[in-house]
Amino acid sequence: GQQLNQSPQSMFIQEGEDVSMNCTSSSIFNTWLWYKQDPGEGPVLLIALYKAGELTSNGRLTAQFGITRKDSFLNISASIPSDVGIYFCAGPYAGGTSYGKLTFGQGTILTVHP
Amino acid sequence: DTEVTQTPKHLVMGMTNKKSLKCEQHMGHRAMYWYKQKAKKPPELMFVYSYEKLSINESVPSRFSPECPNSSLLNLHLHALQPEDSALYLCASSQGQATNYGYTFGSGTRLTVV
Numbered sequence: 537g538q539q540l541n542q543s544p545q546s547m548f549i550q551e552g553e554d555v556s557m558n559c560t561s562s563s564i565f566n567t568w569l570w571y572k573q574d575p576g577e578g579p580v581l582l583i584a585l586y587k588a589g590e591l592t593s594n595g596r597l598t599a600q601f602g603i604t605r606k607d608s609f610l611n612i613s614a615s616i617p618s619d620v621g622i623y624f625c626a627g628p629y630a631g632g633t634s635y636g637k638l639t640f641g642q643g644t645i646l647t648v649h650p
Numbered sequence: 651d652t653e654v655t656q657t658p659k660h661l662v663m664g665m666t667n668k669k670s671l672k673c674e675q676h677m678g679h680r681a682m683y684w685y686k687q688k689a690k691k692p693p694e695l696m697f698v699y700s701y702e703k704l705s706i707n708e709s710v711p712s713r714f715s716p717e718c719p720n721s722s723l724l725n726l727h728l729h730a731l732q733p734e735d736s737a738l739y740l741c742a743s744s745q746g747q748a749t750n751y752g753y754t755f756g757s758g759t760r761l762t763v764v
Contacts, residue, residue, distance in 0.1 A: 569752045578654075578740050578755030579693065624692055626752075637706065638753070640692030 539563075542625050542641030549615055550649050557644040558609040559625035568601050568608040569626040569638070579624060583610070615648050622646070652677060656741050656756035664764055665731060671759045673724040673741030682724040683753065684716060685740040693740055699724060731763045 542559045549555060559568070567586055571579035583594050585601035585608060592599055598611045612619055625641040654675045663669050673682065681700050685693035698706035699718040713735075715727040724741055738760055742753040 571755075576757075576760070578656075578742075578757050579753075580755070581752045584752050622690065637695050637698070637708075643690065643692055645690065 540625055540627060540639050540641040542644060544644060545642065546645040546647070548647045548649065551615060551617060553615050555612040555615055555619070555646060556609060557623060557625075558607060559627075559641045560607040561627070562606070564605040565608075565627035566605070567628055568599070570597075570599050570608070570610045571624045571626060573622045573624065573643075575621070582623075612646075615646075617648050617650055620646055620648050652754065654741055654743055654754050654756035656739075656759050658759060659757065660760045660762075662762045662764060663728065663731065665733070667731075668727070668729045670728065671726040671739055671741075671761075673726075673756055674722055675743045675754070676722055677743065677745070677754065678721075679743035679745050679754070680721060681744045682718065683742040683744075684724070684726050685742060685755075687738040687740055687758070689738075697726075728761075731761075733763050736762045 540559050540561050547555060569584050570582045572582050573579040582597055583592050583599040585592055585599055588601055588605050589603050590601040596613045601608055608625060622643045622645050624643050626638045628638060657672045661669060683698050684696040686696055687693045695708050696710045697716045702718045702721055713730050717725040738758045740758045741756040744753050
């Protein structure tokens with residue numbers, strides 16, 4: 537099956553710093569999704585990307601769908617303590633199954649020091 | 651209403667108990683999902699229901715039994731679980747194919763099997 541390689545696995549940053557994380561795959565994806573999960577909660581969709589080359593922003597978050605369709609990155613600018621959590625990239629399983637299965641990256645654990 | 655509601659929030663059960671997890675959404679979504687998530691790991695798909703019919707079973711042990719009574723409700727019946735089944739169980743729903751819309755996740759049920 538498809539694999540998503542997400543990096544870095546964890547980040548420890550100071551409040552106010554910018555953050556960048558990315559996902560790569562050996563297979564082509566048609567959609568990239570970025571989720572954030574707070575402790576004890578379910579993942580929340582941050583940004584969805586549907587076209588190669590697409591650059592989308594949501595407040596301090598910016599994500600891009602790579603031109604090769606095999607990668608995506610998420611940037612967070614001017615981090616704040618509430619950015620703490622686990623960030624997951626996700627993409628649809630390429631098997632074409634409808635109501636399908638998402639492949640998730642392994643997650644990036646973000647810690648922000650005040 | 652843009653939420654997926656899961657009950658209970660926490661559940662502790664013995665290995666001989668029978669319990670049920672419940673999930674509800676009123677967004678008119680026609681696909682609903684059960685995921686299992688271990689700490690600091692990505693969610694793993696268990697079941698997919700499409701238009702109230704089971705469409706995907708990811709080779710889940712029979713001690714987990716899903717049920718979709720109507721388009722708004724999804725249950726997961728648990729019986730004779732093992733301690734290794736302790737995890738966060740997430741319900742999700744989507745309007746259409748996940749590739750286009752992403753999922754809305756509930757907050758999860760934290761299950762502990764003793």
